[in-house]
Amino acid sequence: MPQVLIDHLLMPVLKIGVVVGMVMGVITYLVLAERKILGFIQVRVGPNRVGPWGLLQPIADVAKLLVKEDVIPRRAVKWAFVLGPCLVVAPALVIFAVVPFGPPSTVTGGEQNWFITDINVGLLFVLAFATIGVYGIILGGWASNSKFSLLGGLRSAAQMISYEVPQGFTLVVPLLMAGTMSLNGIVMAQYEQQVWFAFKFLPLGLLAFFIYLVAGIAESNRNPFDLPEAESELVAGFHTEYSGMRFALFFLGEYANMIVISAVAVTLFLGGWLPPFPNVGWLSFLGLGLPPAIAGLFWFTFKLFCFLFVYIWFRGTFPRYRFDQLMELGWKWLIPLAFANVLLTGLVKILL
Amino acid sequence: MEFLVQHGADLLFYVFAVGALAAAVGVITLRNPMYCAISLLVCFLCVAALFLLRHAEFLALVQVFVYGGGIMVLFLFVIMLVNLHRLRESSVFGEYAPMAVVLAVLLVALVLFVFLNYDQQAVAAAPGAFVSVEGQVVGNSEAVAWTLYRDYLLPFEIASVFLLVAMVGAVVLGRKS
Numbered sequence: 001m002p003q004v005l006i007d008h009l010l011m012p013v014l015k016i017g018v019v020v021g022m023v024m025g026v027i028t029y030l031v032l033a034e035r036k037i038l039g040f041i042q043v044r045v046g047p048n049r050v051g052p053w054g055l056l057q058p059i060a061d062v063a064k065l066l067v068k069e070d071v072i073p074r075r076a077v078k079w080a081f082v083l084g085p086c087l088v089v090a091p092a093l094v095i096f097a098v099v100p101f102g103p104p105s106t107v108t109g110g111e112q113n114w115f116i117t118d119i120n121v122g123l124l125f126v127l128a129f130a131t132i133g134v135y136g137i138i139l140g141g142w143a144s145n146s147k148f149s150l151l152g153g154l155r156s157a158a159q160m161i162s163y164e165v166p167q168g169f170t171l172v173v174p175l176l177m178a179g180t181m182s183l184n185g186i187v188m189a190q191y192e193q194q195v196w197f198a199f200k201f202l203p204l205g206l207l208a209f210f211i212y213l214v215a216g217i218a219e220s221n222r223n224p225f226d227l228p229e230a231e232s233e234l235v236a237g238f239h240t241e242y243s244g245m246r247f248a249l250f251f252l253g254e255y256a257n258m259i260v261i262s263a264v265a266v267t268l269f270l271g272g273w274l275p276p277f278p279n280v281g282w283l284s285f286l287g288l289g290l291p292p293a294i295a296g297l298f299w300f301t302f303k304l305f306c307f308l309f310v311y312i313w314f315r316g317t318f319p320r321y322r323f324d325q326l327m328e329l330g331w332k333w334l335i336p337l338a339f340a341n342v343l344l345t346g347l348v349k350i351l352l
Numbered sequence: 353m354e355f356l357v358q359h360g361a362d363l364l365f366y367v368f369a370v371g372a373l374a375a376a377v378g379v380i381t382l383r384n385p386m387y388c389a390i391s392l393l394v395c396f397l398c399v400a401a402l403f404l405l406r407h408a409e410f411l412a413l414v415q416v417f418v419y420g421g422g423i424m425v426l427f428l429f430v431i432m433l434v435n436l437h438r439l440r441e442s443s444v445f446g447e448y449a450p451m452a453v454v455l456a457v458l459l460v461a462l463v464l465f466v467f468l469n470y471d472q473q474a475v476a477a478a479p480g481a482f483v484s485v486e487g488q489v490v491g492n493s494e495a496v497a498w499t500l501y502r503d504y505l506l507p508f509e510i511a512s513v514f515l516l517v518a519m520v521g522a523v524v525l526g527r528k529s
Contacts, residue, residue, distance in 0.1 A: 080390075119409065120409065120492065120493070121409045121410055121413050121492065121493055124409075124410065124413035124414065124417060124493075125413055127413075127417050127421070128413045128414075128416035128417040128420070128421065129416075130421075131416070131417060131420060131421025131422070131425070132416070132420065132421065134421075134425060135393070135425075138425070138428050138432075139390075142386060142428075142432060150432065153432065154429065154432050154433065157425050157426075157428055157429040157432070158429060160421075160425050161422065161425055161426055161429065164421060164422060164425075165422075168417070181493060
């Protein structure tokens with residue numbers, strides 16, 4: 001096989017395979033972890049029948065969903081009904097293409113970079129594909145030809161336009177701090193400036209991180225912003241009419257979104273694969289004495305899982321927002337805050 | 353294989369150009385407003401792909417983010433909210449037809465003018481690398497920023513004021529007096 005094919009075809013395909021496989025594996029057990037943690041929060045046991053500690057529960061769930069009858073309502077718009085779930089999952093997975101999981105070859109001195117690709121408009125890439133995902137929900141909700149689904153789709157659209165704006169603006173803050181839009185470049189900037197961007201220009205970085213966190217939860221339709229599927233109001237919202245594997249795809253999409261938003265947040269604000277306090281000498285044991293690539297992967301994954309835990313924790317503790325409260329929070333609080341934050345960050349950057 | 357490597361970009365151009373045109377025709381011919389909106393979205397995405405083929409990554413992704421993500425979601429929202437029935441056969445926009453014809457002719461004239469007058473060599477030399485004032489090669493987004501905020505600062509600011517005026521006007525019109 002010629003070298004050019006290995007470099008531009010085989011290696012990327014292998015990397016993509018590994019990343020997608022890992023994400024799917026994490027999703028499978030994230031569902032179990034969520035049920036276990038929710039059980040703990042609500043003082044009950046959680047799933048414990050299938051396998052030791054319920055470890056085989058996700059496999060049983062998947063098997064059940066796979067063999068379930070796939071129902072398409074007679075009056076549904078068939079192509080949109082089929083396309084909807086795919087449009088939720090695919091963009092979330094595509095975003096992983098630009099997330100740096102570990103240090104680039106310039107740091108490790110190795111052959112390979114620990115990311116699939118590094119494009120100079122990475123941040124915009126993340127934003128653009130994150131917004132495509134909402135079409136899956138809107139299309140699916142509309143195509144189901146059911147009132148509950150339509151209301152879920154509507155809510156999703158409204159939620160999207162309220163939270164996309166503060167999210168876009170708050171991402172300008174790490175962009176200003178790093179001076180580049182490449183995600184790898186942003187982590188490298190944190191490496192060179194020796195500070196995680198969440199803690200740069202305190203409290204500006206922290207505020208940006210907070211706004212991104214809230215907007216990210218709203219974007220992935222998780223509690224307390226899970227209005228599009230609100231069980232107690234809309235039966236199951238946009239996926240009321242879905243069953244079997246198509247329903248599972250929506251589920252998969254939600255968790256893939258959770259993971260990708262966490263990964264991007266970790267990359268932009270929490271130093272990506274950098275260990276904590278990389279500049280403090282006596283804390284260098286946080287590199288764990290491992291090769292930099294392995295330590296980087298460890299810290300990235302560790303931060304990612306902390307983030308996912310926070311997601312689940314939120315679900316266990318916060319009540320759902322009412323619809324008008326959610327819009328008010330987005331338009332009247334987050335957008336002005338994000339604007340002010342961008343202005344202040346720009347000022348501070350120029351003045352320092 | 354050799355053919356694909358050499359002409360891949362051209363082939364992709366035709367795929368996306370045909371896609372954009374077909375979707376654009378769909379926008380004005382389909383009867384169900386939901387289908388029209390989805391066609392418009394497909395058209396936007398195809399145009400973004402065309403930008404990408406010209407190495408305008410910034411423009412392409414902003415196109416997806418702003419038009420695909422923001423404006424079309426708003427359109428779909430409004431369509432789902434106000435009208436779920438098929439448009440009646442009567443032509444809703446009939447009274448605007450003369451104005452539309454005039455505008456269309458003007459637009460075609462403008463496109464023809466640009467098409468016949470552009471500097472082929474300059475366009476062929478452009479993609480990929482851009483040179484900033486200090487003479488260092490910078491990326492695509494930097495090039496856009498230099499152009500907007502240095503060379504065309506005044507027109508850019510005037511355009512933003514116009515947009516603000518439109519927004520304030522819409523709010524004033526929409527408010528119940």
